[in-house]
Amino acid sequence: MRPINYTMIGLMSGTSGDGLDIAFCSYELHNQWSYEILDATTIPFPKDLGQKLMNSHRITALDLSLLDVDFGRWMGEKVKDYCSEKQIKPLAICSHGHTVFHQPSKGLSLQIGNGWALREASGQKVINDFRMKDIQLGGQGAPLVPIGDRLLFSSIDFCINLGGIANISMESKGRRIAFDTCPFNLLLNAQANTLGAEYDKEGAWAKEGEIDEKLLDALNALPYYGTTEAKSLGREDLENDFIPLIASSGLSSKNILRTLVEHYSYQIAKVISENQSNDTPSVLITGGGAYNSFFIERLEHQLGSNWIQVKASNELIEFKEALIFGFLGVLRLRNENNCLASVTGAKYDSSGGTIYS
Template identity: 30%
Template structure:
């Protein structure tokens, strides 16, 4: 089947749209992709919507700016699909399904609640296509973490690589998550800790720029190792997989224990970048075997300073997804195309070893355009 996957991640920098051909078990083709960046006004709206989502106890509730943000998110995702189709000279009739993740604004699986905004029914009507959305709800309702969702996709991709096992696939968006694949064993997966979110927020506050481009500011700074050790004492890092995080889960803890107010911009960026790398390394002792190779995707793959810190702390080769024939930028968008096809076929998306759900579980809601 030919699918378009859509992803607006926790970095809140834009929408990735990617074409994929798959039967939901194997991947025939990782097709082209594009990114529709968010402008400053949209980022501000999403930040406000996330603030208004704090304290929500009903996943259908849309207080404050969430109504406007959900409508706008849906419209922009439709634009991203059309832009990708136009670029490829395709029509909606050339596509079987769209996988629409939406924008996570609240994720508290321990409270049985995860909220992704985006109107699947409206997107289906607008595009004239079948849309699969709301991928996380069923897993969380069953007692799972609701994240990460992509390990079954990583497993399909890694089967095509000649790499020593175990292989770790690390996605660094706003939050970082990892899938560890060791032969025929079930994949093990979890969120590892902060990805780019804390770095991005710090850079925006200090410089007005939305991120540390290429890690250049962090490369000029010195890591506060004592502060880093205090942060790594957080109980999340010692908890075994599966486990997951909200984008802002560590914001208050870092503000309390890191004390960036007196740090230079370079030193603050360096320490937060080291936190991302060190929190990834902290998962290794929790695994049955240390990964032999790490494949990195997401925005973090474009940060040489972060990748160098990862390689140093992991003591293993760290490769970009691009280097193994995947797309570092579009891997999660490709994944949601893959997951949409699995939903149509009734195949499970999540597993006890990836989200802690009590049994392999299907997910996603299907919205028909007619």
């Protein structure tokens, strides 16, 4: 039987707000799924657009609606230029969009980047809005990446993505489970900004700081960490729970960075330790935080060196989420489940995503 092959473009605009990831990928089904990242690039947001996206949760309804269309059109134009330059024709463009609001308890998760604007500007079939069906089924609508972890990275015990928010995915008793473990770059980058940089390169400033036990204890005591059912973090949670603790601490930026890194490494190591099925679990770390060597050092310490970090290319580190959103689109076109109830807490597995053709 001949393998079935799909070529897709995955688009990812994460909560860190640094740019648009474009990944042109092929996916092949022959007994099991395999993938190849054929080409990938990141297009930085124009300064004005980047600022609008980062402040999108604070603007009027009309301005948000206009930004939705403008962002969709901008993405479409960039994809059209990319496809023209590379002389490629994917089956579809699969877009995550930019998250503005994420309040699943109220039945809401909003990712802007209008599908019709993206469709017309790119001239390509588009699939987006991957979260809302699951949320209407009572789920968190997040994380979405675990179905890709299960089908594309099945040999790895733990898949961790360190983006604006950190999440983890794993098998447990025959079920895929996953959730947001803690914030990550959203809080680290905010402190780096006060020191005059976009981010703390390799965690160098955090390494110079000192742990504040009072702030560390307060962060670890937040109710989110005591929740055992399906859960996810949104920008609102950071603003309501995490940022007030940081702001009231009176600490220097370096000491805040140091304390945050310790908090993150503790929380992530705790999840691994509680769910590992062997003495030296394999862990794949992707996302911008994978380059934070000081965090990796602290995670190593928290795990007592009893783990195996899976080597990942820079391409996989930077584009794994875009790769998997392309794969979510493949599953959507095949009318196969791309969202797992065991992960999100929904009533049942589903195939989410709106198709614009």
